Structure formats: C-alpha cells, structure tokens
Amino acid sequence: MNIEGIDKEGIIELAVRHVCPGRVATFRQLGTVPVMGRRQGNYFWDLDGRRLFDVHINGGTYNLGHRNPELVETLKEALDHYDMGNHHFVSPVRTRLAEALIAATGKQMQFCVFTPCGGEAIEVAIRSCRRATGRRKIVSFVGSYHGHGGLGLRAGDDVQARSFLSEAPAEEFIHVPFNDTEAMEAALRGDEVAAVLCEIIPATSGFPMPSPGFYPALWKLCRDHGALLVADEVQTGLMRTGEMWASRGYGIEPDVLVTGKGLSGGLYPVAAAILSKDAGAWLPEDGWGHSSTFGGAELGCIVALKVLEIIGRPGVAENVRETSRHLAGGLREIQSRHPFLLEIRQNGLVIGLKFDNPLGGALMTACAFETGLWAFPAGFDRSVLQFKPNLLVDRPAADEALSLLEKSMELCETRFLGGRHAES
Ligand SMILES: Cc1ncc(COP(=O)(O)O)c(C=O)c1O
Known part of the structure; x- marks a missing residue:
C-alpha cells in the first residue's frame, strides 16, 4: 500500500467507524490526530x-530512529531465507538472541522467554515468580504501567482493569507509592510476596526519578523477605539511560528483566523476559509452560541481534x-x-x-x-x-x-x- 496520496480525513473517518473511535476523540481533544x-x-x-x-x-520503539537503514537491510536480507519459524522448535537465531541478551544482562541470568510484546513478557515474569516462590502476591508501584495483559494490567494502575471488570483481589496485587521504602517494607513484611515488579522509571507517571538509595534498599528488602525482583525495562532499557539497563545504573541485579519496544528496531515485534536460573526453574520441567505462536519470531530475532550489535558499539x-x-x-x-x-x-x-x-x-x-x-x-x-x-x-x-x-x-x-x- 502506497503511503503517498492517502486521504487523511477519509482514513480517520474509517478508523472512527472500525478501529479506535475513543482514541481519535482523545487526539481531537489534544488538538491533533496524527496519522x-x-x-x-x-x-x-x-x-x-x-x-x-x-x-x-x-x-x-524507535530507539535507533525510524527505519534505521542497517536494520531495514538486515530484515530484507533475512526475508530471503527466513519466516517467523516454528515456535515449538529449537531455533538457531532465537537461541543466539537469548545468548546475546543474557550476556548483555548479567551472570545471574540463565533463560530467555520470547514474546511478541512487552505485556506478554510481563505475564511470563509474574507467573515465573509465582511458580518459583510458591507465593501469589505481587507488589508494584502506584501509577505504573505494565501492559494490557491480565496480570500486568492488575499490577499497573487498575483503572482499566476495573472498567473491564477484570480487577484482581486486592490482597494479591499490592500497590506501593514510588520511592517509599517504608511502605515497601510494610508490603513485604510477612514473607508472602512472590515478586516486586518495578517500572524502573515510571513513564506513565511522567518519569519521576528514583531517590538516591531507593533501589538498593528495595533490592535488599526483596532478598530479606524472599521476594524476587522484576525490572520492567520495556521503556528504560537498551541504553536509553547511557547504561544497557537503567537498573544496572541504580546498582541492582534483578531476578527477571523484561525488555521490548526498541529490541527489534520498530521493524518486527520481539520482546523478552530474561530470567535467572531460580526464576526460570519451570523451564527444564515444563517445555510448554509458556507458548506463543509469534513469540521469538525468527525475523524479529535477526533484527534484534543487529540492534544489540549496534547498541553495543x-x-x-x-x-x-x-x-x-x-x-x-x-x-x-x-x-x-x-x-x-x-x-x-x-x-x-x-x-x-x-x-x-x-x-x-x-x-x-x-x-x-x-x-x-x-x-x-x-x-x-x-x-x-x-x-x-x-x-x-x-x-x-x-x-x-x-x-x-x-x-x-x-x-x-x-x-x-x-x-x-x-x-x-
Ligand atoms: C513500562 C512498560 N511495560 C510494559 C509495556 C507493555 O508493552 P507492549 O505494549 O509491547 O505490550 C509498556 C508499553 O508501553 C511499557 O511502557
């Protein structure tokens, strides 16, 4: 489909009818409907x-710019030989991408589970922590956003979960104010929490910055109370802070790290939950503990390998x-x-x-x-x-x-x- 010559107003009208009427209305309130x-x-x-x-x-998503020429070339070349692959099989490029992501993340990491989007990777992260600890409770920050999956939506601000009658029992998803170590300690007391899920710098709340010492204190609390630490780096990872992962800059080593968005250069969707040996303990036990047809699509993995190479320069x-x-x-x-x-x-x-x-x-x-x-x-x-x-x-x-x-x-x-x- 040629982009040139499309009638903007006609497309918006069609979108209002069939795709996203509420969104168009909101954009109109903002004074512009970008297409x-x-x-x-x-x-x-x-x-x-x-x-x-x-x-x-x-x-x-466009962490390396729009249609980065090296990435476009990589994808075009890949199309001469590959398609998405078969998510049930071992895949050379998916395996290589896992190896590269683990090398870029830290020695505590062992496994990668690939998904088509960050929200699904968050689901994997939460489920993995629950299984690894045998606990159900998840602590996250007030006003954080972790995608629109079932568990992620509940861990984030729950306005939308409520409007879709999908809110969680309050005792399972605990929301703690960002930067509040005392409230975090209170939430972890009792040793019933499976994971603390952190949007490292909460984007949807307007990027409030972590107070000095907040994350190291939180990490210690997690260790003291047997909770796993999950870093949602969908927005903050891949060198955006000048470090490969923002969590590294704050001096913590999460048990699970979730990445997405820019991972495949805005060209072919790939996201991942990167798991420590303990957090991913289900993987050797259950080959189909998570399954996603488009997860780790080979074309996306090839682009992601190039993304990591470029970012590593x-x-x-x-x-x-x-x-x-x-x-x-x-x-x-x-x-x-x-x-x-x-x-x-x-x-x-x-x-x-x-x-x-x-x-x-x-x-x-x-x-x-x-x-x-x-x-x-x-x-x-x-x-x-x-x-x-x-x-x-x-x-x-x-x-x-x-x-x-x-x-x-x-x-x-x-x-x-x-x-x-x-x-x-
Ligand atoms: C911090 C964070 N986590 C998770 C997600 C969900 O990612 P996706 O939209 O790829 O499902 C987003 C998306 O904006 C995000 O910003």
Missing part, C-alpha cells in the same frame, strides 16, 4: 505533509552520554527563559518535562505538532511531556529538537496562558 505517513531517522511525516521530529519514539553509549549532557544544558537554558517549564526529570535520554499547569504536557502536544515536534504527555500525569530522543541523535539534531521545543512552548504560552509564562 503517520513517510518515516526516516529522527522524523516521521504526518499524512498532511507535516514533518515531525519524533521525541516520543513510541516509548522507545562504543560510539553509541558515548553519544548517548554526550547528547544527554548537551540536552541537560539546553533544557536548563530554556527553563531559565520560560518558568512555564517547572521541572526537568532526566536520566540520559529518558526525559520528562513537567509544566506549570495540570494539563501542560497535553497542551504542549498540540503546539509541538504545529511546530514540527512529536511529543506526548504522560498518561497518568498530563502536566508532564515525555521528551525522548533516539540513541543516535547527534548534537545538531539535539539542538534542532531543543529549538522546536522552545518554539512550541512559546506558542503554548501565547495561545493558552496569555503569554504570562515567558520571562521576556
């Missing part, structure tokens, strides 16, 4: 012809650190000119911008769209705009993103705030 046309590198083009610098990157980590520093300086300068930007939350390229208005992030989305920047508010805190450039953004591109951000803020201040937030 992706052409895409390449830092940009995608809306079907209306507008070019947008993508700093939402679909939560990390020394220049990439260095670029992330350099670009992060540069963005930090640029954002501080913008803040000095615009008190509307209340707070900058940043770890590497994981960045949340909190505005001085409860709907600031949402208002900014519409203005950014007009200016040529694609950024999206945090789902549970609309005052925050997610600002997440891809790993390959260099200094000139970072400057372009900063300039677009400032222009969007100026537009927002003029249009919605009577210009009162700009200093000059």
Whole structure:
C-alpha cells in the first residue's frame, strides 16, 4: 500500500467507524490526530505533509530512529531465507538472541522467554515468580504501567482493569507509592510476596526519578523477605539511560528483566523476559509452560541481534552520554527563559518535562505538532511531556529538537496562558 496520496480525513473517518473511535476523540481533544505517513531517522511525516521530529519514539520503539537503514537491510536480507519459524522448535537465531541478551544482562541470568510484546513478557515474569516462590502476591508501584495483559494490567494502575471488570483481589496485587521504602517494607513484611515488579522509571507517571538509595534498599528488602525482583525495562532499557539497563545504573541485579519496544528496531515485534536460573526453574520441567505462536519470531530475532550489535558499539553509549549532557544544558537554558517549564526529570535520554499547569504536557502536544515536534504527555500525569530522543541523535539534531521545543512552548504560552509564562 502506497503511503503517498492517502486521504487523511477519509482514513480517520474509517478508523472512527472500525478501529479506535475513543482514541481519535482523545487526539481531537489534544488538538491533533496524527496519522503517520513517510518515516526516516529522527522524523516521521504526518499524512498532511507535516514533518515531525519524533521525541516520543513510541516509548522507545524507535530507539535507533525510524527505519534505521542497517536494520531495514538486515530484515530484507533475512526475508530471503527466513519466516517467523516454528515456535515449538529449537531455533538457531532465537537461541543466539537469548545468548546475546543474557550476556548483555548479567551472570545471574540463565533463560530467555520470547514474546511478541512487552505485556506478554510481563505475564511470563509474574507467573515465573509465582511458580518459583510458591507465593501469589505481587507488589508494584502506584501509577505504573505494565501492559494490557491480565496480570500486568492488575499490577499497573487498575483503572482499566476495573472498567473491564477484570480487577484482581486486592490482597494479591499490592500497590506501593514510588520511592517509599517504608511502605515497601510494610508490603513485604510477612514473607508472602512472590515478586516486586518495578517500572524502573515510571513513564506513565511522567518519569519521576528514583531517590538516591531507593533501589538498593528495595533490592535488599526483596532478598530479606524472599521476594524476587522484576525490572520492567520495556521503556528504560537498551541504553536509553547511557547504561544497557537503567537498573544496572541504580546498582541492582534483578531476578527477571523484561525488555521490548526498541529490541527489534520498530521493524518486527520481539520482546523478552530474561530470567535467572531460580526464576526460570519451570523451564527444564515444563517445555510448554509458556507458548506463543509469534513469540521469538525468527525475523524479529535477526533484527534484534543487529540492534544489540549496534547498541553495543562504543560510539553509541558515548553519544548517548554526550547528547544527554548537551540536552541537560539546553533544557536548563530554556527553563531559565520560560518558568512555564517547572521541572526537568532526566536520566540520559529518558526525559520528562513537567509544566506549570495540570494539563501542560497535553497542551504542549498540540503546539509541538504545529511546530514540527512529536511529543506526548504522560498518561497518568498530563502536566508532564515525555521528551525522548533516539540513541543516535547527534548534537545538531539535539539542538534542532531543543529549538522546536522552545518554539512550541512559546506558542503554548501565547495561545493558552496569555503569554504570562515567558520571562521576556
Ligand atoms: C513500562 C512498560 N511495560 C510494559 C509495556 C507493555 O508493552 P507492549 O505494549 O509491547 O505490550 C509498556 C508499553 O508501553 C511499557 O511502557
């Protein structure tokens, strides 16, 4: 299907009828209904012809940019020989990907279970921890998001679980405020918890940063009380913080680590739960303890191997650190000119911008769209705009993103705030 020449309004009308009426209504409230046309590198083009610098990157999916040429080439070559493979069989490329992920994660890890999406990998993580510990309780953070699987939906903010009559018994899923070590200790007391499931920097809550010492204390509590630690790194992993995994930067070694989104470059879906020997103890006992036709599809595994190779290049980590520093300086300068930007939350390229208005992030989305920047508010805190450039953004591109951000803020201040937030 040729992207060029599609009638945008006609497609939106059809989508309202058959696909996502509620979503279109929400986008209309935000002031824009984006429909992706052409895409390449830092940009995608809306079907209306507008070019947008993508700093939402679909939560990390376009971690190496849109249609990264090396990845596109890898997938094209793979199509000459492969299809998805058969998920019942041993697969050379799936096995190699497991080996590479385990090598990139840590010596405590032994197994990989592959799934087509992060949400399903979270299901595997929770079920594995329950079986390994013989316990049912799962502790997670208030306002976290772990996908729309049955267990993951209950572990996350349970508004949607409730609206689909799918909430869990309160005693099985315990929600503890982020950064609250005392509440965590209280939840773990009694030694009945199977796992603490951590969205390492909760995206949907607007990227509040972990307090110094929070994760090491949490890790110790887990060990003291026999609970396993699960790191949901669907958004924070794969070098986004300048470390392969954000959890590593916070000094912890999880028993289970979940990755997805950017793992296969936004080209072919692959996600994984990476498990320690203990957490994955069911794997030698039960060959079909988890089964998923599209899980570990070979085409996706081949792309993911290339993704890991690219991310592992020394220049990439260095670029992330350099670009992060540069963005930090640029954002501080913008803040000095615009008190509307209340707070900058940043770890590497994981960045949340909190505005001085409860709907600031949402208002900014519409203005950014007009200016040529694609950024999206945090789902549970609309005052925050997610600002997440891809790993390959260099200094000139970072400057372009900063300039677009400032222009969007100026537009927002003029249009919605009577210009009162700009200093000059
Ligand atoms: C932190 C986190 N965990 C899990 C998921 C679920 O991943 P998926 O949408 O691939 O099922 C997401 C998706 O946004 C996420 O952000």
